[in-house]
Amino acid sequence: MKAVLPYLSQILEGLLTTVEITAASILLAVVMALAAGLLRSAGPVPFRQIAAVYVEVFRGSSLLVQMFWIYFVLPAFGLQLSAFAAGVLTLGLNVGAYGAEVVRGAILAVPRGQIEAAVALGFPPATRLRRILFPQALPRMIPPLGNLAIELLKGTALVSLITIHDLTFRAQMVRSVTLETGVVFGLVLFLYLLLALTITGLVQVVERRVRKSYGVPRHAG
Amino acid sequence: MPVELSWDWGYAVSCLPALLRGLGVTLQAMLAGYALALGLGLVWALLRRAAPAPVARATVGFIELVRSTPLLVQLYALYFLLPEVGVSPSALTVGILGLGLHYSAYLSEVYRAGLDAVPREQWEAARALSLGAPRTYRSVVLPQAVPPMIPVMGNYLVSLLKDTPLLSAITVVEMLHRAKIQGSESFRYVEPVTLVGVAFLVISLAAGGVIRRAEARWSSVEGHPR
Amino acid sequence: MTRPAGIPMIEFDGVTKRFGETVIFEGFDFRVNREEKLALIGPSGSGKTTVLRILMTLEPIQDGVVRLDGEPLLHEEKNGVLVPAGKAHLTRMRQRVGMVFQQFNLFPHMTVLRNLTEAPIHVQGMGKEEAREEAMRLLDMVGLAGRAKARPHELSGGQQQRVAIARALAMHPKVMLFDEPTSALDPELVGEVLGVIDVLRQERDLTMLLVTHEIWFAERFADRICFFDKGRIIEEGTPEELLHHPREKRTREFLRAIMDHT
Numbered sequence: 001m002k003a004v005l006p007y008l009s010q011i012l013e014g015l016l017t018t019v020e021i022t023a024a025s026i027l028l029a030v031v032m033a034l035a036a037g038l039l040r041s042a043g044p045v046p047f048r049q050i051a052a053v054y055v056e057v058f059r060g061s062s063l064l065v066q067m068f069w070i071y072f073v074l075p076a077f078g079l080q081l082s083a084f085a086a087g088v089l090t091l092g093l094n095v096g097a098y099g100a101e102v103v104r105g106a107i108l109a110v111p112r113g114q115i116e117a118a119v120a121l122g123f124p125p126a127t128r129l130r131r132i133l134f135p136q137a138l139p140r141m142i143p144p145l146g147n148l149a150i151e152l153l154k155g156t157a158l159v160s161l162i163t164i165h166d167l168t169f170r171a172q173m174v175r176s177v178t179l180e181t182g183v184v185f186g187l188v189l190f191l192y193l194l195l196a197l198t199i200t201g202l203v204q205v206v207e208r209r210v211r212k213s214y215g216v217p218r219h220a221g
Numbered sequence: 222m223p224v225e226l227s228w229d230w231g232y233a234v235s236c237l238p239a240l241l242r243g244l245g246v247t248l249q250a251m252l253a254g255y256a257l258a259l260g261l262g263l264v265w266a267l268l269r270r271a272a273p274a275p276v277a278r279a280t281v282g283f284i285e286l287v288r289s290t291p292l293l294v295q296l297y298a299l300y301f302l303l304p305e306v307g308v309s310p311s312a313l314t315v316g317i318l319g320l321g322l323h324y325s326a327y328l329s330e331v332y333r334a335g336l337d338a339v340p341r342e343q344w345e346a347a348r349a350l351s352l353g354a355p356r357t358y359r360s361v362v363l364p365q366a367v368p369p370m371i372p373v374m375g376n377y378l379v380s381l382l383k384d385t386p387l388l389s390a391i392t393v394v395e396m397l398h399r400a401k402i403q404g405s406e407s408f409r410y411v412e413p414v415t416l417v418g419v420a421f422l423v424i425s426l427a428a429g430g431v432i433r434r435a436e437a438r439w440s441s442v443e444g445h446p447r
Numbered sequence: 448m449t450r451p452a453g454i455p456m457i458e459f460d461g462v463t464k465r466f467g468e469t470v471i472f473e474g475f476d477f478r479v480n481r482e483e484k485l486a487l488i489g490p491s492g493s494g495k496t497t498v499l500r501i502l503m504t505l506e507p508i509q510d511g512v513v514r515l516d517g518e519p520l521l522h523e524e525k526n527g528v529l530v531p532a533g534k535a536h537l538t539r540m541r542q543r544v545g546m547v548f549q550q551f552n553l554f555p556h557m558t559v560l561r562n563l564t565e566a567p568i569h570v571q572g573m574g575k576e577e578a579r580e581e582a583m584r585l586l587d588m589v590g591l592a593g594r595a596k597a598r599p600h601e602l603s604g605g606q607q608q609r610v611a612i613a614r615a616l617a618m619h620p621k622v623m624l625f626d627e628p629t630s631a632l633d634p635e636l637v638g639e640v641l642g643v644i645d646v647l648r649q650e651r652d653l654t655m656l657l658v659t660h661e662i663w664f665a666e667r668f669a670d671r672i673c674f675f676d677k678g679r680i681i682e683e684g685t686p687e688e689l690l691h692h693p694r695e696k697r698t699r700e701f702l703r704a705i706m707d708h709t
Binding site: 056057059060061062063064065066068069072073076077150153154155156157158160161168171172175181182185188189192193196197 | 227285286289290291292293294295297298301302305382383384385386387389390397400401404409410411414415417418419421422425426429
Binding site: 114124125213 | 553614
C-alpha cells in the first residue's frame, strides 16, 4: 500500500480531469437534450425529423465506437479535434440523445387538459410550450436526467482510451508501476463513487428548487 | 477547408471478413454476459428480499457500488486482480464476467421492481394454500412478475451489446478491436470504424423494434398479456 | 366590427365529423343567435360535447363549414376559396370563444391570479397592471377575490371551476362554452358554480352554450334547449316546450329516464 502514496497526486490530477470532462459534457448534454427534446415535441416537421435521426443514431450505437469515430475518423473528413474536445463532444451528444427522450417524455406526460385549456385561451403553440407545458414538465424531468448524469460520469472513463489522462487512465498507469491492483482500483472505484454521490446530491438540490417554483402536488386539479 | 469525403467501397468490403469474426466474439460476449447477469441479478434480488439483514445490506451496498462506477474500471480490476488470486481465465472470460457482474446490478433492480409489483394478495393466497417458497415463486409470482419486465430487460440487453467494445481495452478481439487492427494496418480508419458503428446501429434498431412489440403485448398496465 | 343583427353568431353548415371510422355527425346544420343562451342535453356520445369542442377549435371537421360571427372558423378565405385555416387565423378566432371544461384544467404551476392574467398578457398583449386589475374584478365577480394568491390545488373543486370561468372571461370572448361544468364536482359544490353561470346569463351580452345533465338548471338558464341523440338534434324548443310538452318519442324517453333518477 505504501507504494501507492507517491502517486497519489497523479491520481488526484486524473480526478480533476475527470471532473472537468464531466462538467463540460453535462453542459453540452443538457443543451442537446433540451434542443432535441423540445424540437421533437413541438417543432416544425423537418426539425422534428432531424432531431429524431440524431436521437436514434446516438442512442442506437455504442458510446466507445462513437468516441473512436469522432476522434479517429472525423480527421479524414477534415475535422481534427483535440482528444478533450472529442471526448466532451461524444459524451455530450450521446447522453444528450438519451436526455432528449426524457425531455420529450416529460412533455408528453403533461395532462391533455392543460393543452386544451391553453388552446382554448388562444395561446399559440410556441407560447403554449414555453409557459404552460414546459414548466409542468420540468419537475418530472429532473430525476431521470440525474440518472443520466451518473451514466455520463461512468462514460467519462472511456476517454482514457483516446489518450486523455483522466482518473481511469491514471489508475492504469499507477497500477502498472506499483502493481498494487487492489489498492489502486479500490481507491479509484471509491473516488468514482464519491463523484456519483456528489452528482446525486447536486441533482437533489436542483430538484428541490424546481419543485418549489413549479411543483405540482400529486393529485388531480 | 473542403471536406474530403473519401470512401473506398473496395476497402470497406475487404474489411468485412475480419469484422464479422469480431462480430462473432461480440455476440458471444453479449449472450454469455447477459445470461450471467440474468442469473446473478435474480440472486441479488432474492438476497435483498429474503436474506438476513447484514447480508441484505451488503448486497445493496455492492449493487450501488457496481451501478455507480464505470464498467471499464471494473473490467480492468478483474483483468488484473484475478491472476493475482491464482485464476487465469482468458480475456474473453474476464470480459464476460465483468459484463455479467455489472449488468447483474441493473437487472437486480428490475427483478426487485417486478417482484414488488406482484400484489401482496398473491403471496398471501399462496401461503394460505401452503405452497412452499420455491413453488410460490415458480408457479405464482414469477409468471406474473416476468412479462412486464421483459421490455426493460430487452433494453438492458441492447445496452450490454453496446458496451461490448469496452472489452477491447482488456485485449478481447471483438468487432471494434478488429476495426482498430484493420485501421492501423492500412492507415484508413474511416471504413472499418464506420462499418462497426453501422453494425451496432442496425442491430440495436432491430432489437428496439422487437422490444417495442414485446412492450405492446406485455404492457405493465395490467401486468398480463392483452 | 359588428355584423348586422340578422347574422347568427354560430353557424354549422353541412358539417361532418368522424373519429377514425366512427361518424359523430354527417351533414349537420346548427344555428345559434346573438346573445342566445342555449342548453344542449342528451345521452353520452350524442355529439353535444363535440359541437363545443369543434367551436373551440379543439377538433377538426371532415366536411362542411363552421362560421363564427359570420366569419369561417376553421377555414380562411383566400382569393374567394375556402382553405383550411392557418395558425394566425385560428389564434385570432379562438380569442372570441371561451371554454370551461369539466376538469377545470387550471394551470397548477401558477397562482389563481396568474392563471387569469397569463393569456391576456401573453396572447392579447395587455399590460401587466391592466390585466391584474381586470383579473381582480373578475375574481370579485365570481366571489374569489381573496384567493388570488392561492394555488389551484389549495382550492375546492367548486372554487377551481369558478376560477376557470373567470379565466375564460378574462379574454372577453363573445361566446362562452360550458362543457358539463359541474359533472366533476361533489353535489354540494354544484350550486356555487351554477350560481356564477346564472349571473353571467343575466348581466352580460354573451352568447352561451351549456352542455349539462342538470335539467332543472337548463330550464332556468336557457332561451332554447336542444336535445341531441346519435349526432342529430332530435328536438329543440323553449324549456317550456321541450321539457314539458316534448313532441318526439325519443325526447320523452330520455326525459323520463332522467327524471326517474332525480
